[in-house]
Amino acid sequence: MLVCTMVIFSMAPRMTMSFWSSTKNNILWRRKETEHLDCGRVLRNDKKYIENFTGDNRISIVTNLKYLDMSCDAIQNRIIPFNFHLRPLKVGVVFARVVYKDYEFLEKQVQMSYHPQNIFCFFIDSKSDSDFKWRMRRLGRCLPNIHVMDEELPIDSAGHNMNMAHYKCMEKMVKIPNWGYFVLMQNHDVIGKTVYEISRIFEILDGANDIDIDKEFGRIEERFEWDLKTLRLFRDESIYTSSFLNSSLRISKGSVQGSLSREAVEWMVKTVNPRKYGVDEQWISTFQANEFLEMPGHFTDKCLKETGNKTDFITRWSKWSWSDEMGEKCGSKYVRHGVCIMGIEELPVIARMPNIMFNKVLIPYEKWFS
Structure with missing residues (x-):
């Protein structure tokens, strides 16, 4: 119900006065502009009903924040x-x-x-x-x-x-x-x-x-070295072999959005130092796609490496x-x-x-x- 209300008023082309409406018997807050909507009909894809709220008829929302109680x-x-x-x-x-x-x-x-x-x-x-x-x-x-x-x-x-x-x-x-x-x-x-x-x-x-992982297309700076030693990716390099540290990252592209296990987050904060590496859409996807890094929660990079196929999320x-x-x-x-x-x-x-x-x-x- 809330998702329905959010999307319906998110693209409003006009501005009108509005306030939050609520009741003590309700667990949800709805705005007065949208409290009349039948979200069930929308979610059932009642096209005739949906047409009432499209084009110039989209429901208006006002962001007149001076009326919003911030206590x-x-x-x-x-x-x-x-x-x-x-x-x-x-x-x-x-x-x-x-x-x-x-x-x-x-x-x-x-x-x-x-x-x-x-x-x-x-x-x-x-x-x-x-x-x-x-x-x-x-x-x-x-x-x-x-x-x-x-x-x-x-x-x-x-x-x-x-x-x-x-x-x-x-x-x-x-x-x-x-x-x-x-x-x-x-x-x-x-x-x-x-x-x-x-x-x-x-x-x-x-x-x-x-995590969404795909091939990187054209945004890799070839003039830089992408091996772990040059990147100083690991905080304590003394526990790794020189062969491992000379390995290069295979840069992957994906979404900024993603879901990481707690163990993966702790690894990123305590084991590696990812502050200098990659633009936003290369960041978590590259850690996930390089299986040899052994990031907690990673999965095989075989599909990307051997076939170039994208892994969705x-x-x-x-x-x-x-x-x-x-x-x-x-x-x-x-x-x-x-x-x-x-x-x-x-x-x-x-x-x-x-x-x-x-x-x-x-x-x-x-x-x-x-």
């Missing part, structure tokens, strides 16, 4: 379900998200995946406006399992400092007990599964990482549309950086997908396409 009581009441017992999770999860805008969207994402055993780590782009930073830091002070990193770095769409932002969260999270998986996220990723479904997925993975789903500049292949008819912008038209498909999250949802779309 800790208000924030806690919006996020934590009322009168609702949350049974324990078998696997607690860290959601590590690099952010720069759309506070209400991000708060809603915390609500959608909130559980006392889950942890939320946010790293803020230093270029974000001061009001956004203030609200994120208020959020971090109001719940003990929400951490907003003090440090900020400039982050851009080319991936500069994206790895470092996630790594800063890793360094902090390894000091916190009782979680099993670490999910790397970006600003506009939307969680599509319940906390119990996510916990069950990671219980089944049982320590295996879920379930952490995130995107609808790619590189050759479709006008977005005709996208249900919403909008595309950005080769990825369809998700609208209500995509929800029946999303509901059937096994992925934990999907991308992209932008609020509102005219900011990107005007």
